[in-house]
Amino acid sequence: MQENGKGSDSSDSTGDGTRRSRFDRRTFLGAAATTGAVALAGCTGGGSDDGTTEDSGSTDEGGDTENTDTTAASGGKQGGTLQWGGAVPVQGLDPHIDTSAASKRVLENIYEEVVALQDDYSIQPHLAESMEQSDDNTLLTFNLRQGVTFHNGKEMTSEDVLASYERVQNGDYLATGFFDYVEELRAPDDYTFEVQLTEPFAPFLAKMATAELSVMPAENAEKDMVEEPIGTGPYVFESREIETSFTMSRNEDYWGASDEDGPFIDTIVKSEVPDPSVRLQSFLAGEYDFINGIAPKDVSRVEQAPDVRFEKQFPKSLVYLGLNCDVAPFDNKDARLALDYTIDKEKVAEAALYGTGQTTASPATPGSPWVNPDIEPRPRDLDKAQEHLDAAGMSDGFTATFKIPQSYPTQVQAAEVIAADAAEVGINLEIQQITWSTWLSDVYSNRDFQATTSSYLALWYPDVSFYKFLHPNGAFFFTNWVNEDYNALVEEARTIYDEQERADLYHQATEILHEERAGHLFLWWQPSLYGAASQYKGDIGAPDGSTLQFGDNWLDR
Amino acid sequence: MATEQETERGRFTITQSQRDRIARFVRKFRSNTKAMLGFSIVVLLVLVAIFAPIIAPYPIDATNIEDRSQAPSVEHPFGTDDLGRDIFSRVVMGSRISLYVGFGAISGALAVGAVVGVVAGYAGGLTDEILMRVMDAAMAFPPVLLALTLLVVLGPELSNVVIALAFVYTPYIARVSRSAALAERNEAYVEAAVARGESDSRIVFSEVFPNCMAPMLVQGSLNVSFAILAEASLSFLGLGAQPPRPSWGLMINTGRGFMETAPWMLLFPALAIGIAVVGFNMLGDGLRDVLDPKVEAIE
Numbered sequence: 001m002q003e004n005g006k007g008s009d010s011s012d013s014t015g016d017g018t019r020r021s022r023f024d025r026r027t028f029l030g031a032a033a034t035t036g037a038v039a040l041a042g043c044t045g046g047g048s049d050d051g052t053t054e055d056s057g058s059t060d061e062g063g064d065t066e067n068t069d070t071t072a073a074s075g076g077k078q079g080g081t082l083q084w085g086g087a088v089p090v091q092g093l094d095p096h097i098d099t100s101a102a103s104k105r106v107l108e109n110i111y112e113e114v115v116a117l118q119d120d121y122s123i124q125p126h127l128a129e130s131m132e133q134s135d136d137n138t139l140l141t142f143n144l145r146q147g148v149t150f151h152n153g154k155e156m157t158s159e160d161v162l163a164s165y166e167r168v169q170n171g172d173y174l175a176t177g178f179f180d181y182v183e184e185l186r187a188p189d190d191y192t193f194e195v196q197l198t199e200p201f202a203p204f205l206a207k208m209a210t211a212e213l214s215v216m217p218a219e220n221a222e223k224d225m226v227e228e229p230i231g232t233g234p235y236v237f238e239s240r241e242i243e244t245s246f247t248m249s250r251n252e253d254y255w256g257a258s259d260e261d262g263p264f265i266d267t268i269v270k271s272e273v274p275d276p277s278v279r280l281q282s283f284l285a286g287e288y289d290f291i292n293g294i295a296p297k298d299v300s301r302v303e304q305a306p307d308v309r310f311e312k313q314f315p316k317s318l319v320y321l322g323l324n325c326d327v328a329p330f331d332n333k334d335a336r337l338a339l340d341y342t343i344d345k346e347k348v349a350e351a352a353l354y355g356t357g358q359t360t361a362s363p364a365t366p367g368s369p370w371v372n373p374d375i376e377p378r379p380r381d382l383d384k385a386q387e388h389l390d391a392a393g394m395s396d397g398f399t400a401t402f403k404i405p406q407s408y409p410t411q412v413q414a415a416e417v418i419a420a421d422a423a424e425v426g427i428n429l430e431i432q433q434i435t436w437s438t439w440l441s442d443v444y445s446n447r448d449f450q451a452t453t454s455s456y457l458a459l460w461y462p463d464v465s466f467y468k469f470l471h472p473n474g475a476f477f478f479t480n481w482v483n484e485d486y487n488a489l490v491e492e493a494r495t496i497y498d499e500q501e502r503a504d505l506y507h508q509a510t511e512i513l514h515e516e517r518a519g520h521l522f523l524w525w526q527p528s529l530y531g532a533a534s535q536y537k538g539d540i541g542a543p544d545g546s547t548l549q550f551g552d553n554w555l556d557r
Numbered sequence: 558m559a560t561e562q563e564t565e566r567g568r569f570t571i572t573q574s575q576r577d578r579i580a581r582f583v584r585k586f587r588s589n590t591k592a593m594l595g596f597s598i599v600v601l602l603v604l605v606a607i608f609a610p611i612i613a614p615y616p617i618d619a620t621n622i623e624d625r626s627q628a629p630s631v632e633h634p635f636g637t638d639d640l641g642r643d644i645f646s647r648v649v650m651g652s653r654i655s656l657y658v659g660f661g662a663i664s665g666a667l668a669v670g671a672v673v674g675v676v677a678g679y680a681g682g683l684t685d686e687i688l689m690r691v692m693d694a695a696m697a698f699p700p701v702l703l704a705l706t707l708l709v710v711l712g713p714e715l716s717n718v719v720i721a722l723a724f725v726y727t728p729y730i731a732r733v734s735r736s737a738a739l740a741e742r743n744e745a746y747v748e749a750a751v752a753r754g755e756s757d758s759r760i761v762f763s764e765v766f767p768n769c770m771a772p773m774l775v776q777g778s779l780n781v782s783f784a785i786l787a788e789a790s791l792s793f794l795g796l797g798a799q800p801p802r803p804s805w806g807l808m809i810n811t812g813r814g815f816m817e818t819a820p821w822m823l824l825f826p827a828l829a830i831g832i833a834v835v836g837f838n839m840l841g842d843g844l845r846d847v848l849d850p851k852v853e854a855i856e
Contacts, residue, residue: 277814297639301818351622351640406795409814416640416801420618432713433795 075259076554081267085279087293089243089272094226095211096173101546104211108547111214111231117543121460123209137200137497144191148255150217151236158187163218175212200495206461234263234551246270264554289536294529296354307534313541314527319455321521326480334392336517341385342422345377349524351417352410357526362510363465370462372507375514385425397426400450406433411453444478457546466490479519486512585847592843598836606652613646617803626819636821647803648829654804658788659781665723667777670730678738679761692728700725701790708796718797722784733776737769771848775841782837789830805830
C-alpha cells in the first residue's frame with residue numbers, strides 16, 4: 001500500500017505546486033513548538049517517514065510555481081480583507097450540532113477546544129495550559145489557561161468548560177454518545193476541569209479536540225441551539241447572509257495573539273459560490289484571494305495560472321464503494337470479492353482525481369501507525385473474479401443498482417469506470433444518480449441500496465475510521481457488514497492507550513476487513529485543494545485536513 | 558384533404574381521388590424547402606440511429622484514462638471525454654436515445670391524446686368539458702417541471718422518461734385533435750354516416766379520426782423536437798438517462814465542467830441536439846404549410 005501510495009503521489013507531485021511546511025499555529029507550549037516543521041500533507045503520526053518524504057519531494061519540484069517563503073514563522077503584515085470564494089455554504093452555527101464541513105471551516109476560527117489537534121496528529125493542551133492523565137487512564141485533569149476571554153469580553157473559567165460539556169452530556173448532541181463512558185465532570189476551582197471516565201476510553205481525548213466539544217460561554221451552553229457563535233478563537237463572528245456570505249473579523253483581544261502567529265487579517269469575507277466552474281473563473285479573474293474546493297480536473301489550470309498559489313492538503317477524506325451485505329447479491333462474500341477483483345483501483349483513482357489522491361486498503365489515515373502496511377488493494381484479476389463468481393453460484397455475473405450521489409462528480413466518474421470494468425465479467429452495475437438528500441434517506445437511513453459510493457471526512461483518529469462506520473453500534477454504520485471478531489478488536493482498541501498495542505489491534509482488524517471483503521471497499525484518499533492569490537501568505541488548512549485556520553495567514557499588499 | 562369526402566369502401570382500396578391527393582401532397586411537399594430540409598435531417602438522423610453501431614468507430618463505454626480529454630483529431634473526430642471515450646461514437650449512439658425518447662414519448666402522447674381529443678371534440682357537451690378540463694389541468698404545469706416531478710416519483714430511468722414525456726405531451730395533442738374533430742363534426746359526411754345509422758364509435762374512429770390526422774401529424778412532429786429537448790434537459794439534471802449511457806443531455810452535463818479545458822465535450826452533443834430539434838421543427842412547420850388549406854389559400 002505504501003508503495004502504491006507513494007507511486008501515485010510522486011507521479012502527481014511533478015506539478016502539484018508546493019505543500020509547504022506547516023507551522024504549529026497554536027503553539028504556546030515550549031515543548032509543542034518542536035512539531036513546527038512537520039510537513040503538511042503527510043502529517044504522519046508516530047514519526048513514520050513515508051508521508052514526509054512524499055512531501056519534501058513535491059516541495060522541491062513545485063518550488064517554481066509560487067513563493068515558497070516561510071512567512072508564518074517570521075511574522076506577517078497586519079490588516080486587510082480576505083475575500084474567500086467558498087465552495088459549500090455555511091450551515092448551522094452551533095458547533096455541538098452541526099456536522100457540515102462548511103460550518104466547521106468557519107467555526108474552527110471562532111471556537112476553540114480544551115485540547116487541540118497538531119499537525120503530527122498528536123493532541124496537545126490548548127485552552128488548557130497542561131493536562132494530566134491518571135495511571136489507569138480514567139481521570140483526565142486539565143489546568144485551564146488564565147486570561148482567556150470570550151468574544152463577549154467575559155473571562156473563560158472552568159464553569160464555562162463544565163457547562164459546555166454538560167450541555168453535550170445531558171442533551172442530544174453529536175458527541176453525546178461518548179459520554180456513556182463518563183462518570184463525572186468536575187470543576188474543582190476556576191481553572192481546573194476534570195473528566196472522570198468509567199473505564200479507559202481512548203477516543204474521548206480525541207473527541208475533545210473536535211468542534212463537537214467546543215468551549216462556549218456558560219450562558220450560551222444553556223441554549224438548545226446557538227445562533228450567534230461566541231467563542232475564544234482568533235476570529236469574531238460578524239454577520240452572515242444565508243447562502244450568500246459569512247463575515248468574521250480579527251479578535252483584538254485574542255489570548256494567543258503574537259507577532260509571529262497572528263491573527264493578522266482584519267476581516268475575512270466568505271462569499272458562497274457553490275458552482276465550481278464559476279468559483280474558479282471568478283478566482284482566476286482576481287475576484288477572490290482564496291478559494292477552496294477546486295475540482296481535481298481543474299488542478300492543472302490553477303497550476304498554470306500566473307500569480308496563483310496552488311495548495312493541496314492530503315488527506316482530507318476517504319471515498320469508498322459501499323456494498324449492502326444484507327441483500328442479494330452482495331450478501332454473498334464471493335460476489336463482493338468478484339466485484340473487488342474486477343476493479344482497477346489505480347485507474348479509478350486516476351480517472352476521478354487526476355493524480356491528486358492515492359488508493360488504500362485501510363480505513364486509517366495514510367502514514368498513521370494505524371495503517372496495516374501488509375495489506376494492499378486487490379489488483380485487477382478477471383480470472384479470480386470469475387472464480388469467485390462461480391463460487392457464488394453466479395457464473396454469468398449479476399445485476400445490481402449503483403446509487404451515486406450526483407453532487408460529487410468525482411464519484412460519478414469513478415462509478416462509470418467501475419461499471420465499465422465490472423461489465424467485463426458480467427457484473428452489471430446500473431448507475432442511478434441521486435441527490436445528497438436522497439442518499440441520506442434511502443441509502444443511509446433506510447439502507448435501501450445494493451451498491452453506492454460515499455466518503456468520510458476527518459479520519460485522523462482511528463476510532464472514526466474503524467468504529468463509526470464499520471461497527472454495528474457506530475454512528476454511521478449502514479452497510480450491514482457484521483463480524484464478531486472485528487467488533488471485538490475495535491472495541492478493545494478503544495480501551496488501549498499504548499500506541500503500538502493499539503495499532504496491532506487495528507492492523508488485525510484491517511486484515512479482517514480485507515479478507516472478509518467488508519461492505520466498505522475503499523477506493524481512495526483525496527486531498528483538499530485550494531487556490532490562493534500570491535499575495536496571500538501563510539499556511540492554508542488545518543491539521544484535520546478539511547477545515548481552515550486563518551490565524552497565521554496574512555495579506556502582503 | 559379535410560374537405561374530401563370518403564366512402565367507406567374507398568378507404569380500403571386506393572381510389573383515383575386518393576391517388577390525386579397523395580400526388581398533390583408529394584408535389585407540394587417537395588416544393589416546400591422547409592419541409593424538405595427538415596425531412597432530410599430527420600431521415601439522416603434515423604439512418605444514423607439505425608446504423609449507429611456500424612458508424613461508431615469505438616465502443617462507447619471503453620474508458621481509456623491515458624487518452625482523456627483529447628482535442629478533436631483524425632482518430633477522434635469529436636475528441637475524447639474526461640474518461641477517454643470517443644465523443645463521436647457517443648454522439649452517434651446517443652442519436653438512438655434521443656430518437657427513442659422523441660418518437661416513443663410522442664407515439665404514446667398521440668395514442669392517448671388523439672383518442673381523448675377526437676372523442677371530446679365529437680361528443681361535445683359534458684364529455685368534452687370533463688376531458689378537456691383534465692387536459693387543461695395537466696397543461697397548466699410547465700412541461701419539463703411536470704416531467705421532472707413524475708420522474709422523481711417513477712425513478713430516473715430512460716423508459717420512465719418516455720412515460721413521463723408521453724404524459725406531459727398528451728394534452729397538447731389532445732387539444733389539437735379536439736379542434737380538428739370539432740370542425741369535422743359538422744361536415745356532411747358525418748351527417749351522412751349518422752343517417753346511415755352508424756354507431757358513434759364507428760363514426761369517431763372510422764370517419765372522423767382519419768380526417769383529423771393532418772393537424773395531429775404537424776403537432777406530433779413539432780412535439781418530437783420538444784421531447785428530444787426535454788430528454789436532454791432531464792438527463793442534464795440527472796433524472797433522465799443514467800451514466801454511462803451516451804445521452805446528449807448527460808454528455809452536456811459532464812462537459813459543462815470542462816467548458817474551458819475541453820469545450821468539444823459540450824460542443825458536439827449540443828450541436829447534435831440543435832440539429833435534431835431544428836430538423837423536427839422544420840419538418841413540422843413544413844408539414845403544416847403543406848397540409849393546411851388556409852396557408853395554401855394565402856399563398
